[in-house]
Amino acid sequence: MHFAVIGHPIAHSLSPMLHETWLKAAGLFGCYTMVDVEAEELESLVLQLRTRQLDGINVTIPYKSAIIPFLDRLEPAAARAGAVNTVYWDGDDLVGANTDGTGFARALASRTNAERTLVIGAGGAARGIIPMLPGHVTIMNRTNQTAERVADEFGQHAVAWSRTIDLTPYDVIINTTSVGMAPQIEETPIDLTATTALICDIIYRPTPTRLLREATASGLDTLDGVLMFVLQAAEAFERFTGHKPDIALGEQVIRKQLE
Ligand code: ATR
Helix, strand or coil: CEEEEEECCCCCCCHHHHHHHHHHHCCCCCEEEEEECCHHHHHHHHHHHHCCCCCEEEECCCCCCCCHHHCCEECHHHHHHCCCCEEEEECCEEEEECCHHHHHHHHHHCCCCCCEEEEECCCHHHHHHHHHCCCEEEEECCCHHHHHHHHHHHCCEEECCCCCCCCCCCCEEEECCCECECCCCCCCCCCCCCCCCEEEECCCCCCCCHHHHHHHHCCCCEECCHHHHHHHHHHHHHHHHCCCCCHHHHHHHHHHHHC
């Protein structure tokens, strides 16, 4: 069995280590590699996939939408998000799935059942997550128009971008932007004042982000991006192999790597 994660740039992916840990634990002899694919190579990569030289791939930035025209069908969550992070075989069909949203929703459900959520960001990651959230979702994005468009599409509400937004109406606040990731590791998207919310960041490198460090310093509960990363990978692994992987083992391997 041969799997790969494709993206550009791809040098720091933790997916190979995680999937290979699970392959080994399941007694499967296989490998999981990283392929740095240039935009003009995407089509030939899919042709190679079609000759079954690869049994499945994960897709990361910037190809989550670009891969869609090359696939035979999409799972409903991938169609809704307009983004694919997992491609697997179902018989002779190449199927696109989006396990980012369900991965995050499962991670969140393990911590709270609160239903008043502020989502910061309206890009591909937010589009995967928003339809999976229970209850009422408010979307805030640097480009306000995008927040409004995404809110309309998913039947939710948008608020104007402001780092001093009133946080009192929310039980859960989720950062889905790249603010907090290199090279912006000392930045945060909002000021955490007057809130008791659970603060979540989908970024897992670094763990914790500055936003989560500030939340902890203010006595707030936090959810970092590691469990979401592990759960989205677990759902991909199940589609690839039919095996349910050990989540705790995966989380342990990734947290150790991020120390
Ligand atoms: P992803 O798939 O990771 O969501 P994306 O689709 O490129 O990537 O979306 C990036 C998100 O981060 C967007 O919501 C973007 O806001 P814009 O729509 O205004 O571009 C947000 N983002 C990126 N850099 C940002 C910054 N410096 N400040 C605020 N938001 C930022």
